[in-house]
Amino acid sequence: MSSYQSSLLKLLDERGYIHQLTDAAGLDSLAVRETVTGYIGFDATAPSLHVGSLVQIMLLRRLQQAGHRPIVLMGGGTTKVGDPSFKSEERQLLDEETIARNIASIGRIFERFLTFGDGPTDAIMLNNDDWLSGLEYLPFLREVGRHFSVNRMLTFDSVQLRLEREQSLSFLEFNYMIMQAYDFLELSRREGCRLQLGGSDQWGNIVNGVELxxxxxxxxxxxxxxxxxxxxxxxxxxxxxxGAIWLNADQLSAYDYWQFWRNTQDADVGRFLRLFTDLPLEQIAKLESLRDAEINDAKVVLATEATALLHGREAALDAKATAKTTFAGGVGEQLPTLAITDGMTVAQALTALGFTASNGEAKRKIAEGAVRIDDAVVSDPALVVSEGRLSLGKKKHGLLSRS
Incomplete structure (x- = not known):
């Protein structure tokens, strides 16, 4: 049983979200007394977030479910700098137009998980470019820079790794942790924000904000x-x-997303059900107690519930039905489709669908007897493909069609 008194920390603890806290008792008491505004920042380095960001999105969802107020902070300003945390090299700088397009695209994801509006627990979305780009350098150094110790900043793991490997860390990147801390100060002043959430790799940056x-x-x-x-x-x-499991439907279909969760390892099913679905804990306990072949039933539930949160219930059920039809030998409607060209070989088709990383790998899979077209095993990698269903093993299936 959780020792926390607030519904917020009880929920986060029971579902496995908590790694580190600053002043757990103080936050627990605050969350009992009042509505807490909390935020997470997301830089806009691509048109979509991927599933590695999903635990942070779910954190904001849990915050709202517990009766508190989430802020989605888009990093329009910090994206111009680049987070050096645990990166081996400096991140490519994006122009403002690209950053704006990425923010608009990423923003659609959060509408699936959060309720936005003007109510006391409704989520809001802000952009740190609104305050970061207007900062004047000397006043910023005098107000904020004086609170940071370079000696301490050099001890952070994210910095140490770059220095130990003798990899360049630009002064631009070195400023990132100060800018992230300033975001917390600005949100505290503007929105009464009292909580920052994030991944464990951001602990040093987040604590900087708490101290600032x-x-x-x-x-x-x-x-x-x-x-x-x-x-x-x-x-x-x-x-x-x-490659990456993207959250935007135009970069990864609902079916492929469903399949990603369906392929979860047995030992991860219970933990992922707690983190990435809204199913009651009692139901999750029953599902994760399943053994042997029955654990696949729990994986189907995980895939369907996780997909429903992101793509909607109808798309999730369609993906489930497509998978069932496919594994039963039929052709499902949501399978990835490849428009084949004249002379395309089966090895080229496997790679074009993303089933193999190269034509060489495709040839090895064909030699192993793992490739089929419409249930007929393929033995010749130079076979020219025609319309039909291309399968690699038991879990990867795609449709070949004429463009």
Missing amino acids: CRRADGTEVFAVTTPLITTADGGKMGKTAR
Whole structure:
């Protein structure tokens, strides 16, 4: 049983979101007494977030479910600098037009998970470019820079890794942690924000913000970070042979998203149900107690519930039906489709669908007897494909069609 008194920390604790907190008792007491405004920042480096960001999105959802107020902070300003945390090299700088397009695209994701509006617990979306780009350098150094110790900043893991590897860390990137801390101060002043949430890799940056609010304004604010979400075999969440699991439907179909969750390892099912679905804990306990072949039933529930949150219930049920039809030998409507060209070989088709990383890998899979077209095993990688269903193993299926 959780020792917390507030519904917020009880919910986060029971579902496995808590890794580190600043002043747990103080935050617990605050969340009992009043509505807490909390935020998470998301930089706009691509048109979509991927599933590695999903635990943070779910954190904001849990904050709202517990009766508190989420702020989605888009990093229109910080994206211009680039977060150096645990990166081996400086991030490519994007122009303002690209950043604006990315923010508009990413923003659609949050509408699936949060209720936006003007109510006391309704979410709002802000852009830190609104205050960061207007800062004057000397006043900023005098007001904010004086509160930061370079000696301490150099001890952060994200900085140490770059220095130990003798990899360049630009002065531009070094400013990122100060700008992130300033975001917390600005949100505290503008919105009464008392809580920043994030991943464990952001702990140092987040604590900087907590300390800046205290030193600059005497305001007590708090931090919560989540554990690094890895799979049972130690792999990074969302990293697959086919690339990133994007959250925008125009970059990854609802069917492929469903399949990603359906392929969860047995040992991860219960944890992922708690983190990434709204199912009651009692139901989750029953599902994760399933063993052997029955655990696949729990994986189907996980895939359907997770997909329903992002793509809607109808799309999730369609994906489930497509998978069932496919595995039964039919052709489902949501399978990834490849428009084939004249002379395209089966090896080229496998790679074009993303089932293999290269034609060489495709040839090896064909040699292993793992490739089929309409249930007929393919033995010749130079076979020219025609319309039909192309399968690699039991879990990867695609449709070949004429453009």
